[in-house]
Amino acid sequence: MRHGKKVNHLSRTDSHRKAMLANMASSLILHKRITTTLAKAKALRVYVEPIITKSKDDTTHSRRTVFSYLQNKDVVSILFRDVAAKVANRPGGYTRILKMGNRLGDNASMALIELVDYNEIYKSGEAAAEKKTTRRRGSKAKKADAPAAKTAPKAEVAEEVVEAPVEETQAPAVETEEKKEE
DSSP states (O other), X not given: OXXXXXXXXXTSOHHHHHHHHHHHHHHHHHHSEEEEEHHHHHHHHHHHHHHHHHHTSOOHHHHHHHHHHHOOHHHHHHIIXXXXXXXXXXXXXXXXXXXXXXXXXTOOEXXXXXXXXXXXXXXXXXXXXXXXXXXXXXXXXHHHHHHHHHHHHHHHHHHHHHHSOOOTTHHHXXXXXXXXXX
């Protein structure tokens, strides 16, 4: 049993697993997102997040430490130059894993792992969330605004009904209203 074991061996020897994770981490830093199996993505997240944290401190020692994990000078320079600048104020959680379904060949569960700060889709929603301020619940001003907020959508619906074309079934109803007025 694997009680208390934190490393997923991924059915590989130690050297094979370290080489594979180093290559996957290099690809992730270079391309900003990769598709792999869910187990490898989870193992890669544990492997690459401390490396990105180390890249925030741009010293010779941290560069050498990161190079010992990645074994690629170009990727290390991209990490320290571009990625570290984007994640400078983030306190962790640099990667996101999105489940994609199962692979056709062997039915392995697939996942997309990406660097959080490089996804433009989620960034637009994040900017709107930052503008929102926190407010206290139960204030009197909020209660006064509540009825006005409820009436606004009804007015929009009423405008849409007015703009809708009059169908043949509605025409007799209009005539009967005119007869009632006379």
